[in-house]
Amino acid sequence: MSTVMRRPQPLITLGHRGRSASSQPISSLMSLALANPATISLAAGFVDNATLPVEELGTISGELFADPRAAREALQYGTVVGDEDLRRGIAHRYFAVQPERHAERMILTAGSNQFLQLASECLLDPGDIVLCASPTYFVYLNILRDLGARARGVGTDAEGMIPDELEGALRHLATAGELARVKAVYLVPDFDNPAATTMSLERRKQILQVLENWRDRATILLIVDNAYRELRFEGEDIPSLSDLGADPERTVESGTFSKNLAPGLRVGWGVTPEPLYTAMTRRKGIIDFGSPHLNQRLVAGILNSGMLDEHLRRLREAYRAKRDAMIAACDEYLRPIAGVAYDVPAGGLYVWLTLPEGCAAGPDGELWKQALDKGVLYVPGQYCYPEEGDRVATNTARLTFGVQPPERLREGIRLLAEAIRTSGTRGNPEP
Amino acid sequence: MSTVMRRPQPLITLGHRGRSASSQPISSLMSLALANPATISLAAGFVDNATLPVEELGTISGELFADPRAAREALQYGTVVGDEDLRRGIAHRYFAVQPERHAERMILTAGSNQFLQLASECLLDPGDIVLCASPTYFVYLNILRDLGARARGVGTDAEGMIPDELEGALRHLATAGELARVKAVYLVPDFDNPAATTMSLERRKQILQVLENWRDRATILLIVDNAYRELRFEGEDIPSLSDLGADPERTVESGTFSKNLAPGLRVGWGVTPEPLYTAMTRRKGIIDFGSPHLNQRLVAGILNSGMLDEHLRRLREAYRAKRDAMIAACDEYLRPIAGVAYDVPAGGLYVWLTLPEGCAAGPDGELWKQALDKGVLYVPGQYCYPEEGDRVATNTARLTFGVQPPERLREGIRLLAEAIRTSGTRGNPEP
Structure with missing residues (x-):
């Protein structure tokens, strides 16, 4: 006599998209750090709590709710592409050339991340290639990985992506079929994340020239991420790639109010040519019917009131002071260590650190262990390298001066210097 | 001598996700209607502008911005799963059984639509089947279509999905391998969209029993959409499926503050067991890092203040009056037409209309043309039928009393009756 054993039915069976959903590599590191509240995080790219425009948004919000008609409109569903008044405000603020046309091709999203994700999702099939600076924004690399796309690194210098390297990569890929x-x-022309580089006017023109040279041989979209553009501490704004003549039929520009205003609003934007505009709008309609109308009306109120520029003056001053504090600490504690290098960023939130050759800054490396032990956290630079096309420098780290106050920045850098010394890196001449 | 002609390079080549992004079938109909501003729309499921809680949200917003520490927190990034205080508030409001556990399995999203889309995206592979009431929410059908999944209709009566029909569909599918x-x-137990049915206590238990019967033979997730649950005009709340003992390891419950509070906030929620919770959280992290913290704090403020119940009392009264106005108009203008049928909904925003046999209410039908011509808009019922498993009734229409004031509801129904008569439907005994 035999008993038929039935294999127990699984409780839930995920589809392939659910099974392959990967966590941000960085998130497990961050939760590690949170286990010790005394840890000084120079890692997460959050903005400075003290700079958040409570008064300004309180005023705009008060005005909005004092006008029942306007408030009702803001509390009702908006459109999928987002509030027209805000789209026009953004277009006129950020584009000198054809702002009205940009407003018509703009989609307001949940931060610029949703815009970049939607654009990439509609554009890319598994195996498709996106050329990125090496290093580049690790969250965008994760978007590409999630879509099964390939990120290929292009060499950089102090001005970001090197035109000859871009030309070389394209030739190499052409030869390889x-x-x-x-x-x-994918480019972050101003105060790049993580390397904090800014492309000069000449560099921007050269990159556009390379794309122009390949125009008839390849179908390449230029994706420009302007997340940090307004966090300039010194010098003059450099025209955007769109204003420098990037082909509007092959250029996407995105931006966000997360860094210059408040990330808790989740208001981002992007401009895109057809047929991507239609595809993205349809996908956004399926996902969330459009981003919160209320938040869009608040940002429109800030733009229309002229408050943003006044806020930006204070914001830049605050971040400049913190940049100075971090650089002063680096000069004091890190510069004496042979093999350590960094540039002084002219804006943004980051300092990119090259450590002595052989210093293992990755999550399995000795430096990471020592830093955790001493209570300081950074983003291992290796997360920022595309998987193809350029060597991964494991002796690198991204530091941010966005969150911590100056004295904690100084203490964090001191602890990091200790960790470097303790980790016994080659090229370190003293104990 | 031959000239090599190079085929011009396309400007942009979309990936398969971009190429297949479909528009909501309904959106082209809606834009048609907007061409004539005098048109009375009984179509779009928007909420009544006049009921939006301007004063309440103004108060909560004022209190928030008056407390710089709380305001800064709200303006900073939140977490991917969303504000803990709000998650607990929702769980305690909507779940009698194990609320704390539900709070831990909750994700706050951009409306409940993003929750339903993310859950379906993580759960379903192309060709997978979701059983739905026939008719069901057409926007959810579009989510399934977009994922390449199959929606199969299950027969309904005045209490929603029929347990025997669900059993029959499962047997049929089992036989077919x-x-x-x-x-x-997928179920909308309370004031379903579009049919406005509510499942009785007994019906809920029977549906759960069918799922229990198949528990060891199939891996079926119960997805419960509670969008309209709080818009009850009369009678007592019926316990939710979770509180009636639905297996928490195989049940997803979602809800939204779009219908009971304000859609412009885009605050929705859902509770889901593992491994879906982890997969969805990861995907949301990749897409938008979490929904706006500010909006979550505003809703938490409304919940904590106790204002929601007072608001709901007024809201139900307003919608009840509008339901009564629409039903009175139906009784006056539609009931005399042979073959027209409708039930009086006990809540929600919709009246489901069965028209005379042969009345072509679809977008290519005579009734649609006549209605547009006379200036009244409805949702063709055929959009609400899954493609498989049950016959598509083209002689149906969804009407909403959500948006228009009573006198416009009346006029809209009068025009619709005229359109039905003019369209010369069989079964209509008089001119």
């Missing part, structure tokens, strides 16, 4: 897979170039 | 493809049952 992979040119048809190259779908986009 | 397709049981392993059945991944979920």
